[in-house]
Amino acid sequence: MNLLKIDHFDDKNGNGARMTIFVAGCPHKCKGCFNVVSWSYLTGYECTQDVLTCLFDKFEKDRQFLTGLSILGGEPLAPRNYEGVLDICLQFKKRFPEKDIWVWTGYTLEELKEQPQAIALSLIDTLVDGRFEESLKDTELAFRGSSNQRILKLGIDY
Numbered sequence: 001m002n003l004l005k006i007d008h009f010d011d012k013n014g015n016g017a018r019m020t021i022f023v024a025g026c027p028h029k030c031k032g033c034f035n036v037v038s039w040s041y042l043t044g045y046e047c048t049q050d051v052l053t054c055l056f057d058k059f060e061k062d063r064q065f066l067t068g069l070s071i072l073g074g075e076p077l078a079p080r081n082y083e084g085v086l087d088i089c090l091q092f093k094k095r096f097p098e099k100d101i102w103v104w105t106g107y108t109l110e111e112l113k114e115q116p117q118a119i120a121l122s123l124i125d126t127l128v129d130g131r132f133e134e135s136l137k138d139t140e141l142a143f144r145g146s147s148n149q150r151i152l153k154l155g156i157d158y
């Protein structure tokens with residue numbers, strides 16, 4: 001799995017100040033996508049254990065200021081990416097059990113539940129789901145681009 005970018009201090013994607021990872025590769029190809037460069041699985045750089053260790057060490061240094069980890073794309077839960085994302089979530093929760101994880105996906109929750117990616121849901125505290133629908137674009141929405149997308153909570157919605 002490749003990463004496009006890591007933002008070590010992000011206050012736009014999720015609640016509070018967060019560390020944010022952008023995963024490369026997306027199968028959805030939504031019309032009007034804000035991040036077409038993220039569609040290729042080959043862009044960015046490989047998400048090695050060294051990269052993750054650096055990321056977690058940096059999180060440790062800023063632990064008192066950070067609320068959690070956000071994972072966007074691309075499509076973090078694409079068949080080619082979800083095992084890598086699952087590994088990140090497992091390592092993160094082991095090291096920072098009091099912090100939360102937000103994941104943005106183009107799949108709906110209902111679609112995910114029918115696929116192997118469902119295994120990751122128990123580690124995701126907040127799931128922002130659904131493809132970007134250009135006809136439903138709404139720039140006033142928090143954390144979403146179009147009104148069909150939902151902010152779903154572990155233990156409440158799934």
Ligand code: SF4
Pocket residue numbers: 026027028029030033034035036038073074075105106131132
């Ligand atoms: S799911 Fe996100 S990254 Fe993928 S095409 Fe749609 S808007 Fe773009």
